[in-house]
Amino acid sequence: MDVTALPSDPRYSVVGSNHPLDARQKELISIAESLGPRFAARADHYDREASFPHENYADLKDAGLLALCIPEKFGGKGADLRTYALVSATLGKYCGSTALTFNMHACSMLWPGALADELEMTAEQRAEHERHRAIHYGRVVRDGAIYAQPFSEGSAAAAGRAPFGTTAAKVAGGWLVNGKKIFASLAGAAHYYGVLCTEAKPELSMRDTLYMAVPANAPGFTIAGDWDPLGMRGTVSRTLLFKDVFVSEDEQMMPRGVYFQAAGRWPHMFTTLAPTYMGIAIAAYEFTVKYLRGEVEGMPPVRRRMYPTKQIAIAEMWVKLEQTRALFLRMLADARIDPPKDARLRAYAAQYSIMENANALCALAIRTCGGQSMLRNLPLERLYRDSRCGALMLPWTAELCLDRIGREALYESGEADD
Ligand SMILES: Cc1cc2nc3c(=O)[nH]c(=O)nc-3n(C[C@H](O)[C@H](O)[C@H](O)COP(=O)(O)OP(=O)(O)OC[C@H]3O[C@@H](n4cnc5c(N)ncnc54)[C@H](O)[C@@H]3O)c2cc1C
Numbered sequence: 001m002d003v004t005a006l007p008s009d010p011r012y013s014v015v016g017s018n019h020p021l022d023a024r025q026k027e028l029i030s031i032a033e034s035l036g037p038r039f040a041a042r043a044d045h046y047d048r049e050a051s052f053p054h055e056n057y058a059d060l061k062d063a064g065l066l067a068l069c070i071p072e073k074f075g076g077k078g079a080d081l082r083t084y085a086l087v088s089a090t091l092g093k094y095c096g097s098t099a100l101t102f103n104m105h106a107c108s109m110l111w112p113g114a115l116a117d118e119l120e121m122t123a124e125q126r127a128e129h130e131r132h133r134a135i136h137y138g139r140v141v142r143d144g145a146i147y148a149q150p151f152s153e154g155s156a157a158a159a160g161r162a163p164f165g166t167t168a169a170k171v172a173g174g175w176l177v178n179g180k181k182i183f184a185s186l187a188g189a190a191h192y193y194g195v196l197c198t199e200a201k202p203e204l205s206m207r208d209t210l211y212m213a214v215p216a217n218a219p220g221f222t223i224a225g226d227w228d229p230l231g232m233r234g235t236v237s238r239t240l241l242f243k244d245v246f247v248s249e250d251e252q253m254m255p256r257g258v259y260f261q262a263a264g265r266w267p268h269m270f271t272t273l274a275p276t277y278m279g280i281a282i283a284a285y286e287f288t289v290k291y292l293r294g295e296v297e298g299m300p301p302v303r304r305r306m307y308p309t310k311q312i313a314i315a316e317m318w319v320k321l322e323q324t325r326a327l328f329l330r331m332l333a334d335a336r337i338d339p340p341k342d343a344r345l346r347a348y349a350a351q352y353s354i355m356e357n358a359n360a361l362c363a364l365a366i367r368t369c370g371g372q373s374m375l376r377n378l379p380l381e382r383l384y385r386d387s388r389c390g391a392l393m394l395p396w397t398a399e400l401c402l403d404r405i406g407r408e409a410l411y412e413s414g415e416a417d418d
Contacts (some may be wrong), residue, residue, distance in 0.1 A: 008403075010180075011286075012282055012285075013029075013033075013044060013090075013287045014029065014089040014093075014278065014279065014282065014325075015029075015086065015092050015274075015329065016037070016325065019329065021086075022202060024077075024078075024079075024083070025082075025083050025086060026216075027080060027115070028065075028068065028077065028083060028086075028091050029086055029087060029212045030088075031064075031065065032065070032087045032090035032091050033047050033090055034091060035056075035059050035060070035063060035064075035065075035089065035094075036090065036094035037092040037094065038055075038056070039053070039056050039059075039091065039098050040061060040093040040094040040095060040308045040379070042055060042056065042095070042099075042235070043094065043095040043096075043382065044248070044377075044379070044382065046095070046097060046233070046234035047097070047233050047234060047382050048189070048376075049228070049233075050227055050228055050233035050236065050281055051197075051234065052186070052188065052189040052234060052235075052236045052248070053095065053097060053098045053101075053234050054189065056095065056098045056191050057098075057173045057189070057326065060098075060102065061144040064077060064120065065077070065079065065087070065102075065145055066105065066145075066146065066379075067109070067137075067140055067141050068083075068084060068087060068109070069084050069106045069107070069109040069110035069113055069114070070109050070113060070115065070137045070140060071113050071117075071137075073380050073388055074113075074133070074134060074137035074141065075137065075138075075141040076109070077115075078105075078114075079110075079114075080110075081110060081114065081115070081268060081269070081332070081335045082332040082335060083331060084106055084110055084272065084275075084313055085252050085272065085274075085323075085328075085332050086275070086332075087273075087324070087396065088102060088103055088106065088272070088275035088276060088279070089275035089276070089278040089279040089282075089328075090279060091279060092275060092276040092277065092278060092279020092280055092282075092283075092309055093202070093277075093279040093280070093282050093286075093349040094279075094283070094341040095239055096231075096232055096234075096277075096279070096280050096382075096383070096386035096387075097232050097234025097235045097281055097307070097386070098234065099275070099276040100185065100232055100235050100273065100389075101185045101186050101234070101235050102188075103149075103273055103275070103276060104147070104148050104149035104150070104185050104186055104190075104318070105147050105149075105186070105190075105274050106272075107149060107269070107272045107326065108136075108147035108148070108149050108192075108213075108253065109137070109140065109147070110137075110238050110260065110269075110272075111211075111253070111254070111269060112132075112133045112136065112253050112254055113133065113137075113260060113291070115266050115269055115337075116129060116133075116254060116258065116262070118260050118266075118335070118337040118360075119135075119258055119265065119266075120261065120380055121255060121258060121393075122375070125255040125258065128252075128255055129254065129255050129258075131250075131253075132250055132251075132252050132255075133253075135250055135251075136192075136213060136253065139191070139192070140294065143191075144194075145191040145192060145360075146186060146189060146190045146191050147187070147190060147191070147192045147194050147208075147213065147402050148184055148185060148186035148187070148189075148190035148193045148194065149164050149194050149357075150181035150183075150184035150193050150194070150195055150240055151181070151182045151183060151186075151195070151196045151394075152167050152181060152182050152184075152186075153166065153179070153180060153181060153396055154182050154358065157196075158394040158395055159394050159395050159397075160206075160263060161311070161383055162206070163198040163204040163205055163206045163209070164196050164197050164198045164204075164209060165177050165179055165198070165204075166178065166179025166180065166181065166195060166196070166197040166242060166298070167179060167197055167199070167200040167204070168189055168197045168198070168199055168200060168210050168247070170199070170200075171202035171246070173249060174247050174248040174249050174251070175210070175212065175246070175247045175249075176240040176244050176247075176317070176322035177195065177197055177212075177214060177242045177244075177246075177247050178242055178243060178244060178245070179197060180239065180240065180241055180242070181193075181239065181240040181242075182239050183237040183239075184237055184238060184239065184326060185235040185236065185237040186198050186236065186237075187223050187227075187236050187237060187238035187239075187240065188223055188236060188238070189236065190216060191215070191216050192211050192213040192215055192216065192251075193213065193214045193221075193240060193251040194211060194212070194214075194253050194278065195208050195211075195212060195213075195214055195240075195242075196209055196210070196259065197209070197212070198210070199256070199299070199313045200260045200301070201397075202330055202403075206260060207257060207260050208256075208257070208304070209257075209260050209263075210248050210252070210256060210259070211252070211253040211258075211259045211408070212251045212252045212253055213247075213251045213252075213253055214242065214245055214247055214251070214380070215251070217249075218245045218246065219246070220243040220244050220245040220246070220359045221240070221242055221243075221245050221247070222239070222240075222241045223238050223239070223240055223241075224238065224239045224241055225238050226238070229329070229389075229401060230385050230388060231382075231384075231386040231387070231388050231389045232385075232386050232389045241302060243374060247373070254306050255370065258289075258294060263351075265337050265338050266337050266341055267339065267344050267354075268335035268339070268345055268347055269341045270337075270351075270395050270396045271331060271347055271350065271396070272380070272391065273393050273396075274328065274331075274350065274351050274355065274390070276374050276388040277354050277358040277387060278324065278325065278328050278354050278358070278389070279289065280358045280362070280387050280390075281321055281324055281325075281354070281357060281358040281361045281362075281387070282321065282325075283379070283383055284317075284358070284360060284361045284362045284364075284365040284367050284380065284387070285317050285365070286319045286375075286378055287365060287378075287379065287383070288314060288317060288364075288365045288368055288369055288370075289305070289314060290374060291369045292304045292305040292310050292368070292369070293305055293313060296378070298377070299363075299372075304369075304370075313364060313368040314368065315366070315368070316364065317361055317364055317365065318373065319332045320357050320361055320364075322355070322356075323353070324353050324354055324357040325362075327346070327349065327350040327354070328350055328351050328354055329344060330346065331347050331350035331351075334346060334347065335347075341408070344408070345405055345408060345409065348396065348401040348402075349401070349405065350403050351396045351398075351401050352391075352398050352401040352402065352405075354390070355390035355391040355393075355397075355398050356390075356391055356398055358387040359387040359388050359390065359391065361386075361387075362380070362383050362384040362387040363384065365380055365383075365384075366381070367383055
């Protein structure tokens with residue numbers, strides 16, 4: 001593997017020049033860069049077929065990136081949230097669907113890993129968690145297992161406003177899971193589905209959220225519905241049905257009650273979809289520069305850069321890209337447990353800006369490059385369609401980010417409605 005691969009022009013790297021990176025981060029970003037061109041070459045195929053990028057996952061496995069967020073003591077690369085985000089955004093430049101699904105897998109490793117290490121647990125919970133995560137991590141490091149992260153149900157639960165309707169009833173040796181998840185990326189490709197569900201009690205409570213991995217071959221677990229969406233077609237985000245699915249104790253990804261604590265204390269855990277779209281924004285800009293310079297591979301070398309309207313358009317794109325990237329990098333610098341209020345508000349602002357600006361940049365790129373750029377033999381129209389999905393993704397959709405900023409800017413914690 002060529003780990004020295006970096007974009008020849010730092011404008012198109014996720015961090016740009018002169019950004020502080022440690023040796024490990026440089027190495028991991030280089031690995032992602034070295035995989036990128038292969039992913040880009042395959043992206044059109046997976047997009048047209050709306051099929052899962054299995055070849056890319058084989059490459060991710062060979063490169064050791066399936067273990068990116070697994071702590072080193074369990075045999076992984078030990079990436080923290082910031083390092084994960086830089087790698088993920090790098091992948092996003094080349095194939096949105098691969099980066100987005102990689103988010104689901106990598107964060108299934110990160111949340112029980114570096115994030116959970118900082119959460120409060122009793123000694124008993126800590127010991128139990130250590131035992132359980134060793135099982136999950138072993139599967140990934142040893143066997144290349146892939147984990148999905150199906151939370152959405154089409155209710156207020158994925159927005160963090162109600163308990164999950166998928167329930168888990170305690171039985172001897174484990175749990176019986178019943179319910180339904182929609183938009184489950186990696187459906188049919190994952191070996192384990194890390195579901196959020198609520199402990200079955202007479203009154204469901206968000207405090208009783210459980211996070212556990214359902215094996216793909218568990219009796220009672222089925223995948224339903226078709227998948228033919230506008231964008232992010234390679235994510236294959238279909239519906240999952242759970243009918244009295246027995247899930248053993250050992251499948252817990254976090255001890256009882258700990259996910260609820262994480263969601264409250266580690267808000268940046270919900271920003272991890274944004275790097276994919278940061279990557280798409282960079283790709284749209286890079287394409288436009290190359291197109292206007294007549295440097296797009298496979299296209300006649302026609303230059304369009306001499307027109308003042310094109311120069312203004314690319315200037316506008318650069319301003320928007322740099323605004324977005326600056327907020328992205330600041331958000332990553334802020335990410336920690338119990339961040340102060342301004343950092344949380346900034347995280348919402350960053351998520352909102354990345355999701356909205358990625359789509360705005362793609363739209364501007366198509367308008368600027370013109371009709372030929374929206375033909376399917378070029379990547380821009382796929383970038384445009386993929387970029388449309390970011391603002392819709394729960395729990396931090398663009399709308400909900402505005403909701404939260406508005407509310408939290410005007411009310412302090414614990415203050416009641418007027
Ligand atoms: C390509 C793709 C891949 C995905 N992969 C996954 C995955 O792997 N796992 C997963 O869990 N989900 C996944 N999702 C689902 C995604 O996160 C959302 O849950 C899904 O798009 C919500 O669709 P919906 O129409 O049911 O939203 P609804 O719940 O109907 O919400 C519609 C909009 O209303 C707003 N809204 C929702 N609830 C509230 C509220 N309480 N108050 C105010 N406004 C609200 C939000 O802005 C939301 O966008 C994926 C989505 C896409 C597009």
